[in-house]
Amino acid sequence: MKAKQQSIKCVVWDLDNTVWDGILLEDREVVLRPQVVEILKTLDERGILHSIASRNDYDLAMAKLQEFGIADYFLYPQIHWNPKSASVAQVAQDINIGLDTLAFIDDQPFEREEVAFTYAQVLCIDSMQLDGLLERPEFNPRFITEDSRLRRQMYMADIRRNREEEQYVGATEEFLATLGMVFTIHPAREEDLKRAEELTVRTNQLNTTGYTYSYEELDELSRSPRHRLLISQLEDRHGTYGKIGLTLIEQDPEVWTIKLLLMSCRVMSKGVGMVMIHHLARLAQEAGVKLRAEFVSTDRNRQMLITYKFAGFKEVDRNGEVMIMENNYSAIQPTPPYVTLITD
Amino acid sequence: MDERQLKIKEFLSRFFKNHDLQAHEDIFALGFVNSLLAMQLVAFVEKEFGIRVEDEDLDLDNFRSIQAISDLVVKKSGAAAPVAQA
Numbered sequence: 001m002k003a004k005q006q007s008i009k010c011v012v013w014d015l016d017n018t019v020w021d022g023i024l025l026e027d028r029e030v031v032l033r034p035q036v037v038e039i040l041k042t043l044d045e046r047g048i049l050h051s052i053a054s055r056n057d058y059d060l061a062m063a064k065l066q067e068f069g070i071a072d073y074f075l076y077p078q079i080h081w082n083p084k085s086a087s088v089a090q091v092a093q094d095i096n097i098g099l100d101t102l103a104f105i106d107d108q109p110f111e112r113e114e115v116a117f118t119y120a121q122v123l124c125i126d127s128m129q130l131d132g133l134l135e136r137p138e139f140n141p142r143f144i145t146e147d148s149r150l151r152r153q154m155y156m157a158d159i160r161r162n163r164e165e166e167q168y169v170g171a172t173e174e175f176l177a178t179l180g181m182v183f184t185i186h187p188a189r190e191e192d193l194k195r196a197e198e199l200t201v202r203t204n205q206l207n208t209t210g211y212t213y214s215y216e217e218l219d220e221l222s223r224s225p226r227h228r229l230l231i232s233q234l235e236d237r238h239g240t241y242g243k244i245g246l247t248l249i250e251q252d253p254e255v256w257t258i259k260l261l262l263m264s265c266r267v268m269s270k271g272v273g274m275v276m277i278h279h280l281a282r283l284a285q286e287a288g289v290k291l292r293a294e295f296v297s298t299d300r301n302r303q304m305l306i307t308y309k310f311a312g313f314k315e316v317d318r319n320g321e322v323m324i325m326e327n328n329y330s331a332i333q334p335t336p337p338y339v340t341l342i343t344d
Numbered sequence: 345m346d347e348r349q350l351k352i353k354e355f356l357s358r359f360f361k362n363h364d365l366q367a368h369e370d371i372f373a374l375g376f377v378n379s380l381l382a383m384q385l386v387a388f389v390e391k392e393f394g395i396r397v398e399d400e401d402l403d404l405d406n407f408r409s410i411q412a413i414s415d416l417v418v419k420k421s422g423a424a425a426p427v428a429q430a
Binding site: 274 | 377380383400403404
């Protein structure tokens with residue numbers, strides 16, 4: 001385990017005199033800055049997302065971004081006249097990431113100060129000083145996995161899903177049934193380990209212990225006969241969510257202990273965390289062993305505690321910060337009909 | 345059902361459509377209680393009734409039925425109320 005390193009997950013861009021030279025409302029012939037295009041492309045390939053916080057006319061600005069061929073890079077663009085601190089917060093909420101993983105780039109000192117004053121945890125950068133940005137450690141994830149390269153497309157699919165979900169009038173469960181979800185669980189193989197490390201570093205909200213593991217530690221755990229390291233993946237008719245879950249179980253003769261269970265925040269509303277836990281409970285029950293889970297409360301992971309408790313876990317012991325819970329198997333539920341579970 | 349129970353019933357009915365949920369009916373027996381329902385239910389109870397569900401209250405049995413949730417709310421709001429003058 002190692003200390004959490006702060007890495008940027010999304011860059012929020014101003015437009016006038018930042019993405020392009022000139023002010024769009026005064027001059028329709030603004031000039032795109034080549035350096036910005038290079039940064040957009042490079043960070044996108046690294047799995048870092050982009051958004052916009054601009055005080056501008058929405059239709060005009062979007063048309064200009066289309067014309068420049070860069071509109072698709074930006075998720076949840078905030079183009080209106082509200083304070084930029086509000087825009088930045090909205091982006092964090094829509095993407096479902098922490099404010100401390102955002103960078104904000106603007107040419108106006110006033111705007112940077114307004115954001116920094118409201119949210120000190122946002123990294124504010126002067127758009128006239130972009131040289132060397134690509135080399136900064138915050139913009140260099142340790143690994144670039146298949147999931148990071150596809151991240152923007154996966155978020156785009158999320159936006160389509162959410163739009164459909166908002167328009168759906170039936171019960172949540174009926175909506176989930178329309179998605180045709182396939183949830184796959186398999187032992188982590190060597191090619192999964194980079195993604196596994198990335199998941200432990202990136203995931204805060206849906207992490208039951210907050211432990212992070214390095215590639216080397218995960219490699220060792222995946223080979224250890226005492227441990228079972230599982231990767232889970234979710235797909236639906238909109239496409240794949242990628243590898244979104246990691247579970248580490250320590251297997252002793254009488255007791256299995258879930259040391260770590262995490263899910264990407266992108267699948268929070270799909271309810272698959274519970275599917276995973278019930279699956280583990282069935283496996284442990286069939287193996288004739290007790291199933292325990294470790295849990296460490298952080299300020300963000302309460303949902304995971306709720307998930308464990310609603311799956312029938314009860315606290316049986318406490319070791320400092322670590323709560324130890326046990327499942328008595330009285331509340332095991334089969335996989336819901338709207339999810340196809342594949343295991344190997 | 346009293347007003348509190350009706351509010352809880354109304355909330356749960358969003359998840360169990362076309363089912364007339366009874367006060368003592370076990371929601372875990374009705375269908376899969378997923379993480380989303382669990383989270384929204386706890387958030388609903390806290391916001392609607394102005395109580396704080398502590399970690400130790402997060403017991404399956406406290407959320408099993410309309411009656412159980414209602415009992416939890418009564419217990420929590422009673423405990424949170426100022427101590428009566430002797």
